[in-house]
Amino acid sequence: MATAINIFWFRRDLRLDDNLGFYNALRGKNPVLPIFIFDTEILESLPKDDARVTFIHDILTDMNAQLKEQGSGLAIYYGTPLEVFAQLSERFDIGHVITNHDYEPYAEERDQRIANYLKEKGIGFHTYQDQVIFEKDQIVKDNGDPYVVYTPYMKKWKYQFRNHYTLKHYEPAPLFDNLWTPSDLPFLSLEEIGFRRSSISVPPAITSPSLIQQYEARRNFPAVDGTSRLGPHLRFGTVSVRKMVAKAIAEKNEIFWQELIWREFFMQILWHFPHTVHKAFKPAYDRIAWNNDPEDFEKWKKGETGYSLVDAGMRELNSTGYMHNRVRMLVASFLCKHLLIDWRWGEAYFAEKLLDYEMASNVGNWQWAAGSGVDAAPYFRIFNPMTQAEKFDKEQKYIRKWVKEFGTNDYPTPMVDHKWARERCLSTYKEALN
Structure with a gap:
């Protein structure tokens, strides 16, 4: 009988370190196949030289190289997630699919379809909270209503963080032995998914102590290189939000920290009010x-x-x-x-x-x-x-x-x-x- 495997599905969490879902997948009893799906329902509306697609593919290439050093690799698929999981369930004996939460309306609908399909196949579907410190209705008013003004939300967020949150990091290095090692994983090129390399590149994030320390003084002046450029890296999860909060705390910079909280404020607004x-x-x-x-x-x-x-x-x-x-x-x-x-x-x-x-x-x-x-x-x-x-x-x-x-x-x-x-x-x- 074929070896039972688990699948870890990378989405908005494109990193191997401090990735809660990936960490928990590697702790399971079945070997783990890491995958990424270029979702045609998202790609079809994008220009063929979209810089974000190039960025994602470059990050996946780096991740694949790191995984190959561990004797494994990353599989890239192209299609709708439902089509891809139908193919995977035909080929492999899948015990569980593990991934991290996503909160946008399309993502929630997609994940529900996938969960329903996998349930029919007798496959478990498990998601973890990874791209935010607090999600959904974890920060609400005392009466349970969502906050719709930032300042009281931020104050409650900080109170909950300081009094009830333990800032852990999830480093998977000792668990890499649980990666699956097939010899024929697909790793599609940009051209194979119908795209070409963009002339626009995503700059690296800057989170040095000096930038964070001078953040308030420099952030409002566009001629000054005083911002972190963290946006795309948080968006696609190439950095851990837990590590970014830890940096803000280490440098004692409340304003930098509050910018990270603004992101979570708007995410909970979208979750509560998708209209x-x-x-x-x-x-x-x-x-x-x-x-x-x-x-x-x-x-x-x-x-x-x-x-x-x-x-x-x-x-x-x-x-x-x-x-x-x-x-x-x-x-x-x-x-x-x-x-x-x-x-x-x-x-x-x-x-x-x-x-x-x-x-x-x-x-x-x-x-x-x-x-x-x-x-x-x-x-x-x-x-x-x-x-x-x-x-x-x-x-x-x-x-x-x-x-x-x-x-x-x-x-x-x-x-x-x-x-x-x-x-x-x-x-x-x-x-x-x-």
């Missing part, structure tokens, strides 16, 4: 009469609005897949309030372009910019693009880096007058909300 992917958290805001001018949207996308800091941010995004967080707030506010374009248009464009796109944070921040979300800025708070540039890029280093024609006759005049656009926004919002 916010497509609808305003505050329903009245879905009555706003958006202008939604396609030509205005194109100017915004290309960074041709005539507002220098907005344009610099959009050009940085288009060129690199990254935009400084301070500038993200401005370009989002400009789209929704100066141009009266639906936040969902901007959210979708960021989803297409951002290397660190994470649905919960992206939806949460776009709804914040539009005034329609939880913990949102009041609708009458409208960023002035000119004063924002003066405040955060006074020497115009960031602007001149990305807007080469700035200050010449080739640079366009502002596409809308700030004062006029502000008054139009206030009038339109009042009409919808009163």
